[in-house]
Amino acid sequence: MGTQTRPGPFRRRTNVRRIGIAGLVIVCLALFTLYFRESASGPLHGVQDATGAAVAPLQEGASRAVAPLQDGWNWLSETRDARNRAADLEAENAELRSQIIAAQSAAERAQSDAGLASAGSAYATDYDRLVADVIGLSPTNWYSTGKLSVGRDDGAVVNSPVIAPAEDGSALVGVITTSQGGSSVVQFITDSRTRVGATVLGAGNPPGILRATTSGQLSLDGVPREFAVEEGQVAVTAGFSDIPLPSVYPPGIAIGQVSGVGGQEADIEQTIQVSPFVDPRTLRTVVVLAPASPKAKRRATG
Amino acid sequence: MSGASPGLVVGGVSRSAFAAPALIVLVVLLQVTVMPYLQIGDGVPDLVAPAVVAIGLLRGPLGGAVAGFGAGLLVELAAPIGTLGVYALLYLAAGAVAGHYHERPEATRPLAAIIISVAAAGAVGLGYAAVQALLGTTLGAAELVGAVILPTMALTALLAPPVLLVARRLMGPSTSEPGVRA
Numbered sequence: 001m002g003t004q005t006r007p008g009p010f011r012r013r014t015n016v017r018r019i020g021i022a023g024l025v026i027v028c029l030a031l032f033t034l035y036f037r038e039s040a041s042g043p044l045h046g047v048q049d050a051t052g053a054a055v056a057p058l059q060e061g062a063s064r065a066v067a068p069l070q071d072g073w074n075w076l077s078e079t080r081d082a083r084n085r086a087a088d089l090e091a092e093n094a095e096l097r098s099q100i101i102a103a104q105s106a107a108e109r110a111q112s113d114a115g116l117a118s119a120g121s122a123y124a125t126d127y128d129r130l131v132a133d134v135i136g137l138s139p140t141n142w143y144s145t146g147k148l149s150v151g152r153d154d155g156a157v158v159n160s161p162v163i164a165p166a167e168d169g170s171a172l173v174g175v176i177t178t179s180q181g182g183s184s185v186v187q188f189i190t191d192s193r194t195r196v197g198a199t200v201l202g203a204g205n206p207p208g209i210l211r212a213t214t215s216g217q218l219s220l221d222g223v224p225r226e227f228a229v230e231e232g233q234v235a236v237t238a239g240f241s242d243i244p245l246p247s248v249y250p251p252g253i254a255i256g257q258v259s260g261v262g263g264q265e266a267d268i269e270q271t272i273q274v275s276p277f278v279d280p281r282t283l284r285t286v287v288v289l290a291p292a293s294p295k296a297k298r299r300a301t302g
Numbered sequence: 303m304s305g306a307s308p309g310l311v312v313g314g315v316s317r318s319a320f321a322a323p324a325l326i327v328l329v330v331l332l333q334v335t336v337m338p339y340l341q342i343g344d345g346v347p348d349l350v351a352p353a354v355v356a357i358g359l360l361r362g363p364l365g366g367a368v369a370g371f372g373a374g375l376l377v378e379l380a381a382p383i384g385t386l387g388v389y390a391l392l393y394l395a396a397g398a399v400a401g402h403y404h405e406r407p408e409a410t411r412p413l414a415a416i417i418i419s420v421a422a423a424g425a426v427g428l429g430y431a432a433v434q435a436l437l438g439t440t441l442g443a444a445e446l447v448g449a450v451i452l453p454t455m456a457l458t459a460l461l462a463p464p465v466l467l468v469a470r471r472l473m474g475p476s477t478s479e480p481g482v483r484a
Contacts, residue, residue, distance in 0.1 A: 017364040024371045024394050031375075031387030044386055051379035055334060062335030070339050 113285075115165020123250055126296035127161075127289035130154050134283050135183070144191035144212070144280055145177070148288065152179045155290035159248040159300040161237075162186045164278045164286045171277035172196070172237060172253045173286060184288070188280035189255065190216050197241040198255055200272070203229045207238060208272070210255060216279060218256055220272040225263070227270070233258045235274045248299050250289075321472035322357050322365070326373045329353040329465060334381040345453025350377060351426060352419035352462040354393050356469030358400030359409050359418070360476045366397025366404075385433070392429045396422035410476060416462045423458040427451045 035044045123129075136147035150156045160176040174188035187194055190212045198210040198220055206227035208220040220235055235258060239251030260273035291297040329349040337346050350373045358366020370393030377389050400418055403409035409418075431446050441450070 017362070020364050021367045021394070021398050024367055025391060028371065028374075028387040028391035028394060031390065032385070033387075035386035048379050048386060051376075052381070055331070055380040058331060059335045063339070066336060066339040 115170070122252070123289055126250065126291070126293040128155055128292045130156055130288040130290050132156070132162075132184075132286055132288050134186075134286060137281065144174075144188040146174075146186050146188065146280065146283070148176075148184045148186055148286065149182075150288055151182045151184045153181050154288075155292075156184045156288045157291065157300055160184075160291060161249050161253065161289045162286050163253060163289060164283055166254065166277040168277075169254060170287070172249065172255045173276075173278050173280050173283060175248060176288065186286070186288075189218065189276060190280055195241070196249060196255065197238040197247040198235050198274075199238040200227070200229050200258060201234045201236055203227050203233055205238075207240070209241070210235065210274065213273075216276065216281070217259075218274040218276055220258075220274050221269065223270045223272055225268055225270055229258060229261050229270060229272055231258050231261060235272075250296070250299065321474070322361070322369055323372070325353055325357070325469055325472050326350075326369055326376065330373055330376040330380060333377060340457065341453075342457060343449040343453040345450050345455075345457055347457035347461045348423035348426065348454055349458075349461060349465055350374070350393060351396060351423040351458060352415075352465040353469055354397040355400040355415060355419045355422050356466050357473065358397040359404055359415055360469070360473045361401070362404040363398045363401030366399075366401035367394045368397070370394040370397030388430060388433050389426070392426045395429075396426055404476065412463065412466065415466050416459060419462040419466065420455050420459045424451050424455045427454050 031044065034042075038044060130150045132148040132150040134146045135149050138145040148156070148162075156176055156179050158176055158179050160179075161172060162174045162176060163170045164173045165171075172189060174186040174191070174194065176184045177187040178185040189196060189210070192212045194212060196210040198208050199205050200208075200220070200223070204227050206223045206229065208223040210218050210220050213219045218235075223229060235255045237247065237249040237251055237253040237255065239247055239249070241247040254277055256274040256276040258272055259275040261270055262273075263269065263271040289296075291300045329352075333349050337349060340347055354366060354370040354373055357369040361369075371390050374388075374390035374393035375386075377383070377393075378386050383389070400422065403414075403418065408414050427450060428446075431441060431450070434440075
């Protein structure tokens with residue numbers, strides 16, 4: 001019922017609404033067009049400038065009112081940005097550091113590999129050369145041992161000599177004391193328990209026993225005073241030990257350089273300090289001389 | 303007229319006649335003075351959109367269109383924008399579209415008004431970007447949406463409720479409610 005009486009005024013109202021909105025749209029488009037067609041000194045620009053000038057004091061007041069808040073916000077933002085930047089730079093530094101370390105490591109590895117390739121080649125007839133990574137070091141200073149990545153399955157048996165590249169060839173660093181399937185333990189020559197039958201080149205082949213003293217140094221004991229040992233001479237394995245048995249080390253492996261000769265005049269033996277060619281604490285790769293010939297195997301079994 | 307109290311009709315119209323312009327002037331002043339300082343990214347909260355939407359919802363398409371036209375024109379006159387008639391047209395459209403929900407009961411719900419306000423702010427932003435593109439000032443779509451439109455909509459969503467509340471208080475009940483005529 002009601003719908004029959006409504007169409008007239010309802011339609012009229014709708015038409016008014018549509019005409020009104022369309023008129024406003026036309027005004028907008030006209031303003032837009034005129035504004036862009038007129039010059040900067042045109043009337044519409046003038047009205048805009050005048051209104052802008054009228055509102056300017058309010059804008060200035062608002063600007064001053066919000067300035068402290070804005071400053072506070074800016075300070076917080078800048079502080080946050082600075083922190084983020086610091087964190088980014090720190091991360092970048094860490095990345096660069098790791099790259100430098102990786103590059104240094106690769107260079108050292110290359111140098112080490114070049115030395116390993118030739119280390120122990122003089123003993124190739126009696127020993128198999130097993131290149132091994134040092135995968136662990138003794139955590140205390142009391143014992144100087146390391147764990148190697150080769151073991152019994154690779155041929156590394158107990159009493160296998162261990163050498164490493166040195167400036168002039170290779171040098172003795174220790175002996176295998178424990179061997180398991182895939183790993184073994186090397187007792188370095190700087191361990192106080194290690195004894196090596198040694199001699200000094202150029203001093204008349206004097207017999208002596210090398211043992212560790214302190215802070216990575218070695219002492220060659222038992223060398224009679226009649227042998228003229230001098231600083232700078234090289235100590236090498238003698239091939240025999242302090243008992244009438246063959247040493248586990250084949251003769252001629254370089255150990256270190258004589259750094260001091262001492263002792264009392266009345267003593268019948270000299271005290272000879274030897275600096276090892278290789279510092280076992282810095283080793284990352286070594287060569288295990290695994291006995292291959294019957295002679296070498298006899299040495300290893302004692 | 304049937305069933306309408308003369309006092310309410312007269313009261314509603316007279317209130318609206320003064321309240322709507324007052325509301326528009328107030329939000330435009332806030333928009334051109336304070337809002338530029340509440341910037342996140344390149345987005346600035348749009349107070350005009352909720353005000354125009356509120357008027358449209360309360361007074362219908364024509365009321366919304368007139369309010370939008372006036373508000374947009376005032377914004378362009380008061381702020382150093384460099385156009386005239388563009389915001390007027392865009393807010394006009396926003397007010398007219400909001401006015402189409404005038405007689406729908408769900409439009410009286412606060413959440414619906416907020417959603418329409420935020421959508422209107424986004425649409426006005428996109429429309430203005432389109433006009434700027436026609437005038438030769440282009441912005442990457444991702445940058446426009448990410449740095450301008452979305453922050454504007456988010457900030458508008460935060461500030462729309464108080465604007466809608468004030469509009470409702472100033473304008474009185476909707477003319478679609480029983481007993482009230484525009």
